[in-house]
Amino acid sequence: MTLETLVWLIPLPPLLAFFVILLFTRGNKRISDLVSVASILLTWVISIIVLIGALGTFHLGENPIITQIVWLPLGESVETSLTMGALVDPLGAVMLFFVPLTATMIFIYSTGYMASGHYWTEVKGEAHGEDHESDEHHEVVVDDAGRKLTQFDATKWKARFMAFISLFAGAMLILSIADSLLLLFVGWEIMGLCSYLLIGFWHNRVYPNQPNRTTPLKAGIKAFMTTRVGDVFMLLGIAWLYSVTGTLNFRETLYSGEMLLALEAPAFPTLGQSVPLLAGLSIAGSISILLFIGTVGKSAQFPLHTWLPDAMEGPTPVSAMIHAATMVSAGVYLLIRMFPLITVGWHGHGYPPAMKVIAGVGAFTALFAATISIAQRDVKKVLAYSTISQLGYMVAAVGIGAYIAAAFHLMTHAIFKALLFMGSGSVIHAVEHGEQHAHHEGHHFPIDFDAQDMFNMGGLWSRIPVTAWTFLVGGMALSGFPLITAGFWSKDEILADAWLHAPVVFFVLAAAAFLTGFYTMRQIGLTFAGKPRTHAAEEATQRDWRMNLPLIVLAVFGVVAGYVGVHEDFPLLGRLFGGNPFHHFVSQTLLESPEVALFDWTPVLLSVIVAVGGLLVGWLVYVRRPLEVGEADPLKKVLGPLYTLFENKYYFDELYEVAFIRPSQWLARQIYEVIDRGMIDGLLHFIARSTEWWAFRNKDFDTGVVNRGVDSMAEGIGEASDSFKYVQSGRIQQYLAVVAAGVLMLAAVFIWALFLH
Amino acid sequence: MIPLHLYLLVSAGLFCMGIYGVLARRNAVAILMGIELMLNAVNINLVAFWRYISPESLNGQVFAIFVFAVAAAEAAVGLALIISIYRNRETVIAEDVNILKW
Numbered sequence: 112m113t114l115e116t117l118v119w120l121i122p123l124p125p126l127l128a129f130f131v132i133l134l135f136t137r138g139n140k141r142i143s144d145l146v147s148v149a150s151i152l153l154t155w156v157i158s159i160i161v162l163i164g165a166l167g168t169f170h171l172g173e174n175p176i177i178t179q180i181v182w183l184p185l186g187e188s189v190e191t192s193l194t195m196g197a198l199v200d201p202l203g204a205v206m207l208f209f210v211p212l213t214a215t216m217i218f219i220y221s222t223g224y225m226a227s228g229h230y231w232t233e234v235k236g237e238a239h240g241e242d243h244e245s246d247e248h249h250e251v252v253v254d255d256a257g258r259k260l261t262q263f264d265a266t267k268w269k270a271r272f273m274a275f276i277s278l279f280a281g282a283m284l285i286l287s288i289a290d291s292l293l294l295l296f297v298g299w300e301i302m303g304l305c306s307y308l309l310i311g312f313w314h315n316r317v318y319p320n321q322p323n324r325t326t327p328l329k330a331g332i333k334a335f336m337t338t339r340v341g342d343v344f345m346l347l348g349i350a351w352l353y354s355v356t357g358t359l360n361f362r363e364t365l366y367s368g369e370m371l372l373a374l375e376a377p378a379f380p381t382l383g384q385s386v387p388l389l390a391g392l393s394i395a396g397s398i399s400i401l402l403f404i405g406t407v408g409k410s411a412q413f414p415l416h417t418w419l420p421d422a423m424e425g426p427t428p429v430s431a432m433i434h435a436a437t438m439v440s441a442g443v444y445l446l447i448r449m450f451p452l453i454t455v456g457w458h459g460h461g462y463p464p465a466m467k468v469i470a471g472v473g474a475f476t477a478l479f480a481a482t483i484s485i486a487q488r489d490v491k492k493v494l495a496y497s498t499i500s501q502l503g504y505m506v507a508a509v510g511i512g513a514y515i516a517a518a519f520h521l522m523t524h525a526i527f528k529a530l531l532f533m534g535s536g537s538v539i540h541a542v543e544h545g546e547q548h549a550h551h552e553g554h555h556f557p558i559d560f561d562a563q564d565m566f567n568m569g570g571l572w573s574r575i576p577v578t579a580w581t582f583l584v585g586g587m588a589l590s591g592f593p594l595i596t597a598g599f600w601s602k603d604e605i606l607a608d609a610w611l612h613a614p615v616v617f618f619v620l621a622a623a624a625f626l627t628g629f630y631t632m633r634q635i636g637l638t639f640a641g642k643p644r645t646h647a648a649e650e651a652t653q654r655d656w657r658m659n660l661p662l663i664v665l666a667v668f669g670v671v672a673g674y675v676g677v678h679e680d681f682p683l684l685g686r687l688f689g690g691n692p693f694h695h696f697v698s699q700t701l702l703e704s705p706e707v708a709l710f711d712w713t714p715v716l717l718s719v720i721v722a723v724g725g726l727l728v729g730w731l732v733y734v735r736r737p738l739e740v741g742e743a744d745p746l747k748k749v750l751g752p753l754y755t756l757f758e759n760k761y762y763f764d765e766l767y768e769v770a771f772i773r774p775s776q777w778l779a780r781q782i783y784e785v786i787d788r789g790m791i792d793g794l795l796h797f798i799a800r801s802t803e804w805w806a807f808r809n810k811d812f813d814t815g816v817v818n819r820g821v822d823s824m825a826e827g828i829g830e831a832s833d834s835f836k837y838v839q840s841g842r843i844q845q846y847l848a849v850v851a852a853g854v855l856m857l858a859a860v861f862i863w864a865l866f867l868h
Numbered sequence: 869m870i871p872l873h874l875y876l877l878v879s880a881g882l883f884c885m886g887i888y889g890v891l892a893r894r895n896a897v898a899i900l901m902g903i904e905l906m907l908n909a910v911n912i913n914l915v916a917f918w919r920y921i922s923p924e925s926l927n928g929q930v931f932a933i934f935v936f937a938v939a940a941a942e943a944a945v946g947l948a949l950i951i952s953i954y955r956n957r958e959t960v961i962a963e964d965v966n967i968l969k970w
Contacts, residue, residue, distance in 0.1 A: 837970060839969050840966065841966030841968045841969025842966050844891055844899070844962055844963065847890055848891050851891065
């Protein structure tokens with residue numbers, strides 16, 4: 112088989128697994144696990160073969176692995192038709208390295224994570240005994256809000272879960288090998304659907320005593336709706352690009368100098384004269400901004416970031432896969448992929464407007480999300496905001512032209528953030544297990560015990576050492592601990608580029624890096640350090656190899672993956688690790704290879720100082736003197752009202768509730784009342800009523816004229832017959848007399864006629 | 869030879885007696901007897917016309933024999949009906965048997 116064929120086969124096994132599980136093996140959890148894990152392993156093997164082939168290809172950037180077929184014939188020639196095809200260029204190869212790797216690990220992890228657990232669900236109606244299919248009979252509890260609740264088996268839909276993540280993995284791989292914006296968009300949208308399905312996976316979950324807390328059901332809808340906003344703009348961008356260039360193929364648009372030059376024309380030549388804001392905007396820039404709004408939705412950048420923290424309502428493997436390693440990365444991948452388009456009009460100095468927007472949004476998001484992250488209690492929410500912040504780094508990197516650094520950080524972040532999420536899932540699992548265990552030993556637990564609240568943890572280091580060590584590795588990588596972690600090298604590259612090109616962005620990102628170190632250490636301290644603060648934490652255990660193995664594998668990659676991108680001039684290490692092979696490999700993707708930024712000690716030292724400084728402050732506050740039971744967050748005293756602001760996420764949810772959700776609900780209600788109820792229903796009712804009126808008039812005619820006429824005719828005949836009936840007397844001699852009289856009369860007529868006439 | 873019209877007068881008288889019997893008698897058996905009289909009046913006519921008008925063919929005699937046979941059969945059926953009526957309704961008065969009416 113040629114490499115071209117193999118590329119086609121990459122997304123196939125998980126997609127097949129999706130259908131196989133849903134159609135055939137849904138009833139059997141074990142076989143479904145096996146099918147999905149086998150499919151992703153097969154995909155991983157194929158990707159590795161393709162990857163080796165791609166690495167062995169001479170000048171892959173100029174001779175990428177391409178296959179394509181005509182998909183939708185449009186117009187008269189093949190050139191204007193939409194094609195569907197696979198493309199593996201250096202950037203695609205990077206995706207093929209980390210996407211199947213993290214997906215495989217997450218699949219294995221899922222089989223363990225989804226194998227146990229309970230959550231609360233509301234009992235509907237009286238006859239819950241019959242339709243409650245769970246084998247165990249759980250007692251019904253009434254919470255403060257007056258809802259009847261019972262424990263629900265979280266493993267019940269495991270096979271479905273495996274099917275959904277298989278579909279998701281397939282879609283992500285389609286996106287990774289897509290050779291055109293259209294196919295990329297297909298994968299993008301399937302992932303959006305899977306994200307919705309998986310966030311709301313435990314759709315009947317409710318939180319006792321917290322009726323206003325976001326449930327998985329609401330979170331799923333929120334994620335879907337919010338990303339939809341971005342997707343609409345992205346589709347507009349795609350349509351615009353197609354209408355200008357007549358093709359959506361990456362190679363044809365992005366790697367053709369003439370095409371890019373044509374796109375440099377101003378987008379609004381007439382409108383720009385009166386609106387100065389639009390004057391500097393080229394066609395390419397406008398399309399880039401539209402596509403970037405798609406990224407803002409998908410990669411949860413400000414201002415469409417609110418869905419990602421709520422997406423943590425999904426099962427933790429989902430958070431790891433969709434909301435850390437792959438789907439949110441897709442947004443950044445799109446930006447990196449469209450880099451030549453974004454940078455149209457950028458000739459090394461003076462950024463075009465689109466890049467300014469991207470860099471500004473990215474840098475702002477990086478800092479903004481990091482500040483929220485330091486005040487979160489939920490172990491997964493910290494990571495969620497951290498993800499938003501890190502994605503902001505990558506977006507900012509694209510915005511300042513640091514193309515390779517963005518791709519590099521995309522790869523390392525996917526690995527260590529997946530690791531961190533799976534670690535947090537392991538922690539949650541351990542605490543839930545401890546809660547059950549302590550419950551059985553007679554300790555009374557409130558029904559609203561939150562196994563994700565870090566203030567209910569503490570002292571887990573000795574209980575779950577594998578998780579703790581791997582989490583530490585992930586955390587260090589996230590905060591960019593110098594030299595030994597992958598995150599250091601990738602983040603350093605972004606910061607170095609920012610230092611060189613955009614000092615403002617550098618300082619914002621450096622501040623975010625400080626906060627990153629701080630909240631990482633806070634999280635590690637609250638979770639693992641000190642003594643257990645609850646019985647659940649005391650009894651916490653997690654010994655499932657299916658969960659520990661992926662942690663260890665990703666922890667290894669979390670360290671070594673950074674060494675492919677060490678700057679050539681970095682003392683000692685640069686030479687040791689082959690002189691930045693990642694840069695040389697990925698830079699071929701572009702028409703003109705970007706130059707390696709000159710090595711500069713200042714940003715490196717500054718980034719080391721902020722990262723280590725953040726970690727140190729976190730260590731001082733949360734690890735050196737661990738929190739006692741019931742003690743408030745020490746940060747609260749220091750930050751005061753700022754802490755409340757961070758804790759409540761700058762009240763963005765509330766703001767959007769007032770600014771967008773309520774007005775659109777109000778508008779929807781008005782439209783419902785006026786147009787639907789008033790006009791459409793009114794018209795229908797009018798037609799119905801007038802038809803009814805006409806029908807009643809017809810009925811009156813029918814009964815009054817037709818029926819009465821026919822009836823009276825029948826009655827008349829009946830009456831006449833009545834008066835004649837007495838002829839029929841039943842007396843035979845009368846009849847005979849009549850006959851005789853008749854005969855006599857006939858005889859008389861005859862006689863008169865024959866003789867007397 | 870006795871002229872034909874005398875036979876016809878006898879026959880007509882007999883027929884009228886028969887009709888009178890049929891129309892005026894109440895007893896069903898008597899009505900039946902009136903019918904027999906009428907039939908026999910017809911027979912006299914048939915035989916008389918044969919003898920005076922076409923003695924060379926046997927038409928009139930044969931026709932009269934047919935009428936006898938039919939009259940005998942009719943009397944049998946009629947009497948059986950009367951007996952049946954009598955068994956069911958204990959009467960042979962024709963005007964009492966009047967259930968077939970309006």
